[in-house]
Amino acid sequence: MLYESFNLEEILFEKNIGGNDCFLESVICLLFGCYEFRKSFSQHIDTPHTCYPKCISCCLVSVYKSVMTSKTLDVYNLRVRLSTVFKNKSLFQQNHKSDAIECLNAILNALHCKQIGDTSEGINESALNENCRSSCISHNLFSLGVIESYQCECESQSQTEWDYSNYCQYFNIADILSQADLKKSKNLLIVPIIKLKNYKNDANCDLKGKMMTSLQLKLQTAEVDCCSRDNCKKKKSKISFSLPKPPSIYLLNIIWESDEVSHLDSFIATISITESITMKEIYGNSTSDIYNLRGILFYKKSHYEYALRTDNFWAFKGLGEECGWYELLKETTIMNYHPICLVYERSLESYILKISHSDLLELEKLACECYFYENKINEDFYNDFLDDCTGLFNTRKKKSSSNNPITESPKITQEDNYESQHQQKNLEIIDKRIKEVRISEEKKSNPKPSDNLETKKPLSKSETKQSNCNNIEKSSNNDPVFDEKKNVNQKSWKCSCGSENLNDWDICPSCQGLKPGIQGWVCKFCTNINNDSEVRCEACFSYKNQNSQSEFWKCSKCDSFNTGSKFSCSKCKSMKSQVSSKPANVAYSGVRYPKNNIRKS
Structure with a gap:
């Protein structure tokens, strides 16, 4: 029978020019995904529909036939009819934001009015309150x-x-x-x-x-x-x-x-x-x-x-x-x-x-x-994902035949290769961004001496040498088999500022210069080493040539952080002049939950 099954994975969504139809498509999937609705609605398919122009109910029948037979969801005519009927209420208009729940109520009300013989398609308030004794699909279900x-x-x-x-x-x-x-x-x-x-x-x-x-x-x-x-x-x-x-x-x-x-x-x-x-x-x-x-x-x-x-x-x-x-x-x-x-x-x-x-x-x-x-950076986590999905789970699972224990390797089509590339690209984005957060949190939980270089006064050349001598003396006292020659060999590189540094130090603590042979640039605030191609630090998101963290400003209304070049908050749109002028220390704020009040309508 026509109402027996509805597989959302098999449905092809037609992309219509002008306007976002996702609110209507999701409502159609909601209705047709319910077995009892499909069973009741399929009884209206064979009923003659002579409306001209087609009413909302007739348009829905056309959509249903297309979905259940050719597996194609095209809501263009239904969208046009909804926008025409509710034009005076400015609902469901092209290129305007529409609400899916309002659309669901509008369709159910239109089915009710069709059943009682009212031609208003849900506009007439008195018709909506007329008791149909559950004879329409809407009230019956x-x-x-x-x-x-x-x-x-x-x-x-x-x-x-x-x-x-x-x-x-x-x-x-x-x-x-x-x-x-x-x-x-x-x-x-x-x-x-x-x-x-x-x-x-x-x-x-x-x-x-x-x-x-x-x-x-x-x-x-x-x-x-x-x-x-x-x-x-x-x-x-x-x-x-x-x-x-x-x-x-x-x-x-x-x-x-x-x-x-x-x-x-x-x-x-x-x-x-x-x-x-x-x-x-x-x-x-x-x-x-x-x-x-x-x-x-x-x-x-x-x-x-x-x-x-x-x-x-x-x-x-x-x-x-x-x-x-x-x-x-x-x-x-x-x-x-x-x-x-x-x-x-x-x-x-x-x-x-x-x-x-x-x-x-x-x-x-x-x-x-x-x-x-x-x-931390005022950017949607998913803003550059391909196809508006993560790509983690869109690979189709191949069902193997139990009769053939040895099967040939499936041929990789151009479509499969395209999906694989999308999936790999999105995985790289996810891994990179999660790594950025974890590095930042680890630096907070387990701060290293190099993490606080911005708050310490750089050591002079003589102070650096004295510090190294103290370290040598301390090591010799703690290690009975200390070899002075071995320690001298550890000081294997000399910075351009004149300081000598241990071999396992990649950054000079005096001037934050890089060890010869290491490429990249050192963040002035967290001392993370970044690739030359990176514009912002991978650990703390500070800009490459940023001189002060005051280049970020914190919105006093929503606690979001914004770059100094922005004159309004990217989240709540408050003007920069309306927020605190105190330099923002890039840190995390708590979740702001909505007020605890209940709305019934």
Whole structure:
């Protein structure tokens, strides 16, 4: 049958000229990825559609036929129709930023209006509140008819029902992020990956699967300062929630207070997702049926991507075949995608997101490294990745035939070679940037004498010789078999400033000159040796010819560091004149979480 399967990996996305359609494409993948929706919607395919011009519902039917038959997703006509219908509301217009959740609601409302015979396609507010008795697909599958019961301290009671056109439960991610602690993640920076299996300290990955528990607690403790009686003096009511008729598909809309989300925030929010839930756990008076996570809608800087689960594998941009939860977490962490909508479908048994604790620690360490990298140089960690993905997991796995134990080596096509080059390039970028953060953190945790040369007065020629003599004398006292000739041989190179240095010293401590034969330049602030081709120090990111670290300035509003040539903050856009003029010591600031308040709409 036409609705039996939907493989996101096989879908070819048509790139239309003018405008970013990712918000609409992700919504289509969300809907068609749900089995119950495909099953119900396929019944409308054979129904005559004589609308002219085609309505939103008819355009969706055309998209469905194209996806399920030719595996091609072309949303051009649907996008044009949405922009026409909602022109007066300035929604879904070409070359304008559009919201995927608003688009999802608009499509579901249009399906409802089509069913009741209203031609407004979701514009008519009265039509949206008209009870269709769950005859439309939208209310039959997605309707969230939650009833709020208020009981004031004066013992008065009242009830209200959520809007008839409401299809989502809302959750503010601040309830999760407020429980996180940057120090826990920062401690992982100095822990080698091979030691993570025995790591016993607390970490933020302990928040794994806590999202629904947090939502449940929020609903159970909900209160409001109002009463149904006008003359009530107490005006403090407790709210209880019930869901008499649970939906077949449960949508959870995750609210973020800002689009500026760090890699660490994205990681913590994603691992906090609960994979299996029941409506009774959340709303109390409801069904005990199990709902399993089917898909996740991700977002980053005006771009949407949908992750669809099939059994234990996930389909997502940049992922190849048979990629699991670990690969999805790593891809979204590096690319800084954060979840904005979760899709749950009713199921017979619970589902578990399989990942080891050591893998979670490894990914938390990676998220922290990405976060520190961006805060230090004000540049997106992924800004020059090819194809807008890491390339770590996009290699297709070849399935071998059990009947042929000896198989020929697969031929490497031009496409495979292209993907391999992209993957290798992105791997080099990731390794280099992680190395930069680790070197910087190691220098902080274990400072060497050469790390503080900028704060010490350079030694004169005579002082240098005296220091070397003292070292010789100290060595001779500690070593009974000390050979003076051996020590003289160690002073094998002479700097242009006249100082003699030990053979294993690459940098002269007097003038910071390089040992003859070594190429590159020495950073004036951390004494790291860099290649001549490098414009900035690989360890502390200071410029090659930079004379003072005051060439960086720190924004007082968001704590970001900016180069002196910038007149406004690259993150919050505050003007340089509005921030502190105090020279910035390039260091890391803490994670700034959004305010802990809940928005219902």
